[in-house]
Amino acid sequence: MPQPGHEIPAPLLPTDGAAGSRAAPPAPEPSAAERARTIAATVRRGTLATIAVDGSGAAGYPFASTVNVVADEAGRLLTFLSTMAEHTRNLSADRRASVLLAEEVPEGADPLALGRLTLVGDLQPVEEGERPAVRDAFLEANPQAFYVDYGDFSAVRLEVVAVRWVGGFGRMGWVPVEEYAAAQPDPLVRVAPGAIAHMNADHAGSLAACARAFGGVEDATEASMTALDRYGFDLVAVTPSGRRATRVGFPAPVDDPSDVRVAVVEVVGRARVVLPG
Amino acid sequence: MPQPGHEIPAPLLPTDGAAGSRAAPPAPEPSAAERARTIAATVRRGTLATIAVDGSGAAGYPFASTVNVVADEAGRLLTFLSTMAEHTRNLSADRRASVLLAEEVPEGADPLALGRLTLVGDLQPVEEGERPAVRDAFLEANPQAFYVDYGDFSAVRLEVVAVRWVGGFGRMGWVPVEEYAAAQPDPLVRVAPGAIAHMNADHAGSLAACARAFGGVEDATEASMTALDRYGFDLVAVTPSGRRATRVGFPAPVDDPSDVRVAVVEVVGRARVVLPG
Numbered sequence: 001m002p003q004p005g006h007e008i009p010a011p012l013l014p015t016d017g018a019a020g021s022r023a024a025p026p027a028p029e030p031s032a033a034e035r036a037r038t039i040a041a042t043v044r045r046g047t048l049a050t051i052a053v054d055g056s057g058a059a060g061y062p063f064a065s066t067v068n069v070v071a072d073e074a075g076r077l078l079t080f081l082s083t084m085a086e087h088t089r090n091l092s093a094d095r096r097a098s099v100l101l102a103e104e105v106p107e108g109a110d111p112l113a114l115g116r117l118t119l120v121g122d123l124q125p126v127e128e129g130e131r132p133a134v135r136d137a138f139l140e141a142n143p144q145a146f147y148v149d150y151g152d153f154s155a156v157r158l159e160v161v162a163v164r165w166v167g168g169f170g171r172m173g174w175v176p177v178e179e180y181a182a183a184q185p186d187p188l189v190r191v192a193p194g195a196i197a198h199m200n201a202d203h204a205g206s207l208a209a210c211a212r213a214f215g216g217v218e219d220a221t222e223a224s225m226t227a228l229d230r231y232g233f234d235l236v237a238v239t240p241s242g243r244r245a246t247r248v249g250f251p252a253p254v255d256d257p258s259d260v261r262v263a264v265v266e267v268v269g270r271a272r273v274v275l276p277g
Numbered sequence: 278m279p280q281p282g283h284e285i286p287a288p289l290l291p292t293d294g295a296a297g298s299r300a301a302p303p304a305p306e307p308s309a310a311e312r313a314r315t316i317a318a319t320v321r322r323g324t325l326a327t328i329a330v331d332g333s334g335a336a337g338y339p340f341a342s343t344v345n346v347v348a349d350e351a352g353r354l355l356t357f358l359s360t361m362a363e364h365t366r367n368l369s370a371d372r373r374a375s376v377l378l379a380e381e382v383p384e385g386a387d388p389l390a391l392g393r394l395t396l397v398g399d400l401q402p403v404e405e406g407e408r409p410a411v412r413d414a415f416l417e418a419n420p421q422a423f424y425v426d427y428g429d430f431s432a433v434r435l436e437v438v439a440v441r442w443v444g445g446f447g448r449m450g451w452v453p454v455e456e457y458a459a460a461q462p463d464p465l466v467r468v469a470p471g472a473i474a475h476m477n478a479d480h481a482g483s484l485a486a487c488a489r490a491f492g493g494v495e496d497a498t499e500a501s502m503t504a505l506d507r508y509g510f511d512l513v514a515v516t517p518s519g520r521r522a523t524r525v526g527f528p529a530p531v532d533d534p535s536d537v538r539v540a541v542v543e544v545v546g547r548a549r550v551v552l553p554g
Contacts, residue, residue: 045382045388046341047324047326047341047377047379048341049324049326049339049340049341050339051328051339052375052397052439054451056439056441056451057397057438057439057454058375058397058438058439058441060373061373061374061375061397061398061438061439062326062327062328062339062340062373062374062375063326063339063375063395063397063441064323064324064325064326064341064375064376064377064395065377065393065395065441066377066379066388066389066393066443068387068388068389084447084449086395086441086449096337096338096339097338097339098329098335098338098339098340098341099341100324100341100342100343102324102343105322108421109421110345110419110421110422110423111322111343111345112343112345112422112424116342116343118340118341118342118363120329120334120335120338120340121338142387144385144386144387145387145389146387147389147446161334161335161338162329162333162334162335162338164333164335164340164342164363166342166343169424170361172361172363174331174333177334
């Protein structure tokens with residue numbers, strides 16, 4: 001497990017396993033900007049930080065509150081805020097804000113081990129002409145948000161001035177705003193959970209072969225997939241000396257979710273050729 | 278469903294159903310301070326807001342980040358922060374902060390409909406002599422937090438200066454700090470989910486009788502329990518004209534979790550007497 005205590009700048013260092021592989025160069029993986037855009041494209045529930053103006057002893061303090069969001073095509077967040085909410089009063093005096101988006105925490109896991117993203121910027125009103133499109137995008141992502149058409153709710157957009165991404169313990173960095181805006185969310189993010197579950201349930205032996213052939217874990221006896229993206233997949237391999245994390249790359253990036261199966265089958269086939277048996 | 282658009286000061290207004298009851302005065306319920314303390318006592322994963330000092334374009338902006346917490350006996354939050362984290366750098370320049378704690382969001386629900394709490398205050402280092410006790414309390418609440426003993430993590434406590442509680446749409450207010458500190462978390466919070474599941478699975482008819490006898494919903498044909506606390510329980514009743522929310526109080530507050538069963542049986546028994554059949 002990576003140790004906290006030192007910052008690794010983006011792009012990520014290859015995992016130990018891939019670095020020691022005899023069969024392949026370090027496996028490619030998403031950039032920090034891409035990982036950040038993937039979080040922005042998938043996480044709908046965020047926490048907004050504003051600067052409090054209210055007289056209840058909180059004036060000048062940073063103030064955290066709940067928001068639902070959707071990201072636009074440049075990764076800027078859109079939300080609807082009520083005039084009744086404290087954050088809206090705060091923003092009327094100071095537009096500066098940030099929004100934390102955090103990956104969902106599995107039962108028993110630590111939130112600090114998971115990916116999250118702080119988008120820092122100015123929350124500006126959406127112009128009237130844009131409101132219908134923003135409303136539709138927001139409602140598609142948040143179908144439970146019946147309140148968007150209430151008179152006290154209005155649309156705002158976070159104009160991003162800084163991007164802080166954390167991938168887990170010891171993996172973090174500021175992402176240049178232009179890189180963030182230009183990057184694409186991972187195209188496989190919707191299909192990855194199903195693909196991972198399928199591989200772990202039915203093809204554990206193939207994953208161990210991949211860990212041995214391409215992951216640099218030559219004594220892997222078992223392996224399970226923990227992540228999948230357009231560039232490849234992460235494995236945790238079991239060895240006689242303990243568990244090791246590694247990564248295996250696809251021969252070429254997989255940009256179409258319907259190509260995932262073929263790409264994985266190809267990697268597994270190559271692993272069987274490289275290391276028969 | 279309550280409409281957003283106006284603020285109801287704490288303590289909460291009685292529900293429509295209880296207000297119209299023919300058989301009982303408005304059902305008692307937890308104060309805003311008690312509800313806030315219950316959230317603080319149960320939610321472990323929060324969002325910290327600080328004021329950014331870093332030079333990456335974010336200086337002066339409020340900055341939202343992830344923390345794990347535990348509350349002490351006065352509802353003050355304790356956490357461990359890493360020197361590698363951006364929020365720690367921010368706090369070294371300005372101790373002002375807030376932490377949002379939000380109730381877990383069931384699948385399909387809107388986070389804005391659920392309870393949450395913003396504790397605003399100054400995050401101060403825990404004195405060395407207190408650290409062992411703080412560490413133990415934090416680890417008991419966050420057993421996955423292996424990092425507490427790492428050299429770059431240190432304990433801090435939020436000295437609360439303001440408390441903002443939101444109970445859902447249209448239910449919100451600032452809670453006086455002294456009330457918050459003096460209030461107690463609901464003693465039934467750990468047993469409530471099991472009790473609610475049991476009543477809904479096996480005693481739906483009794484709940485409908487409670488809604489008719491004590492909830493002011495005289496034409497209730499069915500009812501399900503949606504919340505339970507020391508003062509009583511919330512029901513959603515089905516009637517020929519639609520669903521109605523109501524509340525039924527216990528004869529006396531239930532301070533011991535092992536007394537919940539007896540208290541509910543007593544209310545149900547009285548309902549059967551008031552409205553036989």
